[in-house]
Amino acid sequence: MLFREIIGQDEIKKDLIATVTNNRISHAQLFNGPEGNGMLALALAYAQYINCTNKQEKDSCGTCPSCVKFNKLQHPDLHFVFPVATNDKVKSKPVSDNFINEWKEIMVQQPYLSLSAWLEHIGVDNKQGGIQNEESSQIFKKLQLKTYEAEYKIMIIWMAEKMNETCANKLLKIFEEPPEKTLFILLSENTDNMLQTILSRTQIRTIPKIDAASMQEKIATDFNLEGADLRTIVHNANGNYYKAFQLMSYDNSHKDFFNYFTQLMRFTYGKNLIEAAKLTEIISKLGREKQKLFIEYSLKLIRENFILNQNQEKIVYLYKQEKDFSDKFHHYINERNIAQITKEFNDAHFHIERNGNPKIIFFDLSIKLMILLRA
Ligand SMILES: [Zn+2]
Numbered sequence: 001m002l003f004r005e006i007i008g009q010d011e012i013k014k015d016l017i018a019t020v021t022n023n024r025i026s027h028a029q030l031f032n033g034p035e036g037n038g039m040l041a042l043a044l045a046y047a048q049y050i051n052c053t054n055k056q057e058k059d060s061c062g063t064c065p066s067c068v069k070f071n072k073l074q075h076p077d078l079h080f081v082f083p084v085a086t087n088d089k090v091k092s093k094p095v096s097d098n099f100i101n102e103w104k105e106i107m108v109q110q111p112y113l114s115l116s117a118w119l120e121h122i123g124v125d126n127k128q129g130g131i132q133n134e135e136s137s138q139i140f141k142k143l144q145l146k147t148y149e150a151e152y153k154i155m156i157i158w159m160a161e162k163m164n165e166t167c168a169n170k171l172l173k174i175f176e177e178p179p180e181k182t183l184f185i186l187l188s189e190n191t192d193n194m195l196q197t198i199l200s201r202t203q204i205r206t207i208p209k210i211d212a213a214s215m216q217e218k219i220a221t222d223f224n225l226e227g228a229d230l231r232t233i234v235h236n237a238n239g240n241y242y243k244a245f246q247l248m249s250y251d252n253s254h255k256d257f258f259n260y261f262t263q264l265m266r267f268t269y270g271k272n273l274i275e276a277a278k279l280t281e282i283i284s285k286l287g288r289e290k291q292k293l294f295i296e297y298s299l300k301l302i303r304e305n306f307i308l309n310q311n312q313e314k315i316v317y318l319y320k321q322e323k324d325f326s327d328k329f330h331h332y333i334n335e336r337n338i339a340q341i342t343k344e345f346n347d348a349h350f351h352i353e354r355n356g357n358p359k360i361i362f363f364d365l366s367i368k369l370m371i372l373l374r375a
Pocket residue numbers: 051052053054055060061062063064065066067
């Protein structure tokens with residue numbers, strides 16, 4: 001991964017390169033920031049730059065033997081740790097190495113990936129992924145390997161907040177007596193669940209969401225978009241490139257989502273329990289990733305309808321068919337129900353993410369909407 005392939009984040013790139021130029025590479029670093037901001041891509045580019053044998057002022061050369069291996073994620077001194085769970089192939093004590101081929105394959109294509117998309121990719125999306133006890137002995141083992149050819153041995157730990165306490169405590173011991181020329185890059189989206197002792201022993205760097213201008217430029221090129229559609233995607237993605245990618249690749253689903261949403265509103269407003277139950281049945285078969293996207297989509301439409309209801313059309317972001325629907329629907333989303341409707345959708349999202357039964361969750365939501373839409 002080259003720095004120039006990463007969307008935006010110019011300040012961070014400059015800072016990272018400066019640590020190398022000034023020979024101030026801290027041995028345990030933590031990148032923290034929101035999903036889809038490119039932290040993992042930055043960690044990869046940083047690792048590659050550190051080991052590039054022909055460093056340029058602002059980027060790796062991309063062609064030296066080290067760069068060639070880093071580009072394919074095949075460098076023997078580059079190690080990964082990430083959340084995993086059991087699936088139909090790995091029945092117990094899962095560790096990252098069980099899934100390393102799947103990991104490298106998807107990382108090369110999509111380094112902006114979200115955790116839930118990763119878990120879906122390895123077929124464990126109905127479980128919580130984690131970094132468990134067994135992983136720490138793997139980490140020890142890899143650190144004992146001699147450094148093959150690189151200047152630095154690098155271990156990237158993705159979603160470090162998913163590390164359990166035992167594993168984190170063992171890692172802490174390593175941080176206290178760091179092996180020479182070894183760099184740990186921990187990545188997290190939320191440090192609240194991490195041990196204070198880990199946080200105090202890492203150099204923390206906050207990685208912001210992607211700025212709108214860089215995002216717009218990238219989406220325009222990647223998806224050949226312009227005008228209002230481009231503006232809407234950039235707005236909805238909110239600095240998360242993976243979200244933009246999902247919104248675009250779910251283009252067909254997008255039509256489905258619109259249909260589900262309009263039906264859900266119609267059936268619940270009309271108190272049509274039977275049709276609402278049928279729709280719930282269909283939605284419950286979509287898979288968790290799509291269900292979450294559908295909820296996010298619904299939240300967006302509800303928010304935009306409320307804004308229309310408040311006569312603020314200028315700041316509304318809707319596609320044409322959504323706008324046509326909303327011209328009538330916005331009368332039903334008002335200050336009496338907006339907070340509660342939003343809460344109900346958010347609760348549904350929370351329960352879907354924690355593996356609740358989707359049929360029950362969406363049916364409950366329908367019943368609550370029947371009351372709320374008439375408020
Ligand atoms: Zn190079």
